[in-house]
Amino acid sequence: MRKNASAGETGLVYSTDTGRMCPACRQPLAACLCKALAKAVPAGDGTARVTREKQGRGGKTVTVVRGLALDAEALGALGKRLRSACGAGGTAKDGVLEVQGDHADKVLTLLLAEGFKAKRAGG
Template sequence: MKDKLKAAGLVYSTESGRMCPDCRQPVGACVCKANARAAAPAGDGVVRVSRETKGRGGKAVTVIKGVALDLAGLAALGKALKAACGTGGTVKDGVIEIQGDHVERIMAALQAKGHKVKRAGG
């Protein structure tokens, strides 16, 4: 019966909870996420820093894209940048978002860490 459920695309099990749709393992034991974390995103080596307000009710957010780090490295860098700016933020989909307009401060912090930085947008 278990094999039949796995072939049908089981998404939830009362025994183990949510299931990964790709590897058919419980989400806690998923091997897909481990492989995705190990791979660093490919880029041109330039970190782009911009200020956005779209879709945020007019609030400014500083967006950092193109950092060639894995998810753990991005999370650590995001934490350091949030501390440097004294504000909140998040890391999602390979992009670091810092609340507020801190473009110049973030560019200086990234250059001090040895990244090649460009200001993107207006």
């Protein structure tokens, strides 16, 4: 055990009444609220930022969409629609959509047509 633990890091880890305790919300694991809250609040500010990137991709150009406040399922479905409209591959992971190739203008118009607040970012 660490000697210099701050006040927020110390607390009940196990109780004979309820079993293991969640370290974040200090509730029994059966009644933990952390996972439900994490799923309910998707990351992103609601403004889709469409950029074109080449860094770290072996010289290949990729169109990247960040900032959408969608859950994983909705993000995957939107990614599929964008990829099929552009006729390219790509992925949706960690709240970021990637479409292979330089399709920034087309992706931007498709996002605006679907009612998302989107803007072009970067060069």
